[in-house]
Amino acid sequence: MKLEVFLGEFKKSAIKPNGEKGFRGFGFIRRALRRGGEIDPQITDLLRRAFLFAEKAHEGQKRKTGEPYFKHVVKTAMKLIQWRLDPPTIAAGLLHDVIEDTPHGLGEIKKEFGEEIAFLVEGVTKIGHVKYRGAKTQAENLRKMVLALSRDLRVVLVKLADRLHNMQTLAALPPPKQKRIALETYEIYAPLAYRLGMQSLAGELEELAFPFLYPEDYDWLIQNVKEKYEEREKYLREKVLPVIEKTLADNKIKVLEIDFRAKRYASLYKKLQRYDMNLDQIYDLVAMRIIVPTVEDCYAALGVIHQLWPPLPGRIKDYIALPKPNGYKSLHTTVFCVDNHPTEFQIRTQKMHEQAENGIAAHWLYEEEKETGDYRSRQPMFADKKELAWVEQLREWQKEFSDSENFLDSLKIDFFRDRIFVITPKGAVIDLPSGATPVDFAYHIHSDIGDQCSGARVNSRIVSLDYKLQSGDVVEILIQKGKRPSESWLASVKTELAKKHIRANVREKRKIKK
Numbered sequence: 001m002k003l004e005v006f007l008g009e010f011k012k013s014a015i016k017p018n019g020e021k022g023f024r025g026f027g028f029i030r031r032a033l034r035r036g037g038e039i040d041p042q043i044t045d046l047l048r049r050a051f052l053f054a055e056k057a058h059e060g061q062k063r064k065t066g067e068p069y070f071k072h073v074v075k076t077a078m079k080l081i082q083w084r085l086d087p088p089t090i091a092a093g094l095l096h097d098v099i100e101d102t103p104h105g106l107g108e109i110k111k112e113f114g115e116e117i118a119f120l121v122e123g124v125t126k127i128g129h130v131k132y133r134g135a136k137t138q139a140e141n142l143r144k145m146v147l148a149l150s151r152d153l154r155v156v157l158v159k160l161a162d163r164l165h166n167m168q169t170l171a172a173l174p175p176p177k178q179k180r181i182a183l184e185t186y187e188i189y190a191p192l193a194y195r196l197g198m199q200s201l202a203g204e205l206e207e208l209a210f211p212f213l214y215p216e217d218y219d220w221l222i223q224n225v226k227e228k229y230e231e232r233e234k235y236l237r238e239k240v241l242p243v244i245e246k247t248l249a250d251n252k253i254k255v256l257e258i259d260f261r262a263k264r265y266a267s268l269y270k271k272l273q274r275y276d277m278n279l280d281q282i283y284d285l286v287a288m289r290i291i292v293p294t295v296e297d298c299y300a301a302l303g304v305i306h307q308l309w310p311p312l313p314g315r316i317k318d319y320i321a322l323p324k325p326n327g328y329k330s331l332h333t334t335v336f337c338v339d340n341h342p343t344e345f346q347i348r349t350q351k352m353h354e355q356a357e358n359g360i361a362a363h364w365l366y367e368e369e370k371e372t373g374d375y376r377s378r379q380p381m382f383a384d385k386k387e388l389a390w391v392e393q394l395r396e397w398q399k400e401f402s403d404s405e406n407f408l409d410s411l412k413i414d415f416f417r418d419r420i421f422v423i424t425p426k427g428a429v430i431d432l433p434s435g436a437t438p439v440d441f442a443y444h445i446h447s448d449i450g451d452q453c454s455g456a457r458v459n460s461r462i463v464s465l466d467y468k469l470q471s472g473d474v475v476e477i478l479i480q481k482g483k484r485p486s487e488s489w490l491a492s493v494k495t496e497l498a499k500k501h502i503r504a505n506v507r508e509k510r511k512i513k514k
């Protein structure tokens with residue numbers, strides 16, 4: 001892609017005023033709107049420099065697909081433009097592989113582009129070292145670690161854009177690598193995207209991973225469902241659409257858009273497993289999606305549909321009054337439609353639609369709106385509430401920050417302030433209190449390892465035993481057979497577990513001396 005095209009896309013997307021009242025957006029978009037759509041030249045200059053820097057840095061490098069490497073970083077940045085992120089994040093998208101894959105270091109990025117962009121690029125590089133190798137029990141810790149390492153959600157968003165493009169080009173990689181990356185995407189990044197409210201991205205990532213993880217099931221679905229999809233869509237287009245369009249118009253309900261949402265294979269597969277693989281039980285194979293201007297229109301449209309066709313009991317879901325835990329809002333209903341076919345309708349406003357697509361990224365485009373129901377009292381649908389306390393915090397924070405003038409500050413992730421996440425040489429993630437030392441880590445692994453601990457390597461460098469571990473550190477414990485713990489460790493360890501073992505050993509040593 002040419003620089004001018006890239007900048008053109010940026011301008012076009014950034015100043016799209018979205019047609020909604022209460023537009024807050026980033027300061028640069030607001031100012032551009034006031035100036036009739038002209039972006040501050042400093043911003044275009046920043047993006048120009050980042051574009052040219054990355055182009056030069058990746059010069060001659062090729063992806064496994066045979067394409068120039070630079071194309072990958074432009075694709076990543078384009079996604080971030082689509083999510084309407086701020087210019088430093090877009091620049092970080094262009095520069096995100098510079099540290100890892102080119103001779104240029106962090107210092108140079110700091111010098112050329114300043115602290116903020118360097119911080120974002122460094123964050124993406126750090127998360128890149130987190131690898132998921134398939135231990136289910138590790139997944140939740142790993143998701144937390146990705147967030148903790150990021151320290152700023154914009155880092156996660158760059159990583160998600162990067163991962164999306166990697167998934168789109170996954171076929172070019174050798175099979176074992178395909179599998180590892182697909183699994184990591186399925187277990188770590190898709191759920192993270194989901195919890196950030198990026199429903200559509202989460203679905204897309206899962207769908208891209210699915211054929212690599214479950215090739216046989218995927219083939220089965222293609223063979224058995226493809227025709228059904230086409231059949232359903234034809235039915236909706238030819239039989240249902242004309243009726244619904246006319247009836248909504250007769251009732252003076254303005255419709256912005258009606259389209260069909262085909263259920264993705266990955267999500268269909270999960271659902272089929274709950275329904276004995278019986279396709280006839282799935283009513284939302286293809287759902288009809290109606291987008292209307294206001295919340296009132298949503299309920300009015302629902303009423304019209306229910307007058308036309310009787311609803312299936314228990315299938316009316318009001319996610320406007322009770323949004324899903326990740327913030328998803330919409331009305332869903334399944335009715336006995338034309339020719340008595342159960343058919344699902346989803347009704348939402350443009351704003352809800354955009355939030356479902358872009359999640360967190362969409363939030364700051366709108367002013368806070370009065371909530372109609374208390375969804376805090378609802379149980380998260382995906383897991384045990386206690387385990388997911390951090391998601392609650394994330395959601396609380398999401399809600400707050402659309403209200404905040406200084407919303408860039410609110411992108412900082414500080415709710416893991418009191419925990420750190422470190423990695424064993426084999427890639428397991430260990431969750432420790434902040435300030436923990438290699439000794440805490442050693443006892444966490446095993447009491448024998450703690451007792452005989454004689455030294456530690458962190459990120460391949462020898463450190464002292466009172467070193468304060470940082471999130472993302474890879475920690476390796478050196479042991480000396482028969483060594484006993486030292487009383488002096490008590491001054492620096494943080495966990496009760498370590499203290500207990502050290503004290504017990506010290507007492508024993510004294511007894512032996514006597």
Ligand code: MN
Binds near residue numbers: 072096097162
């Ligand atoms: Mn990349």
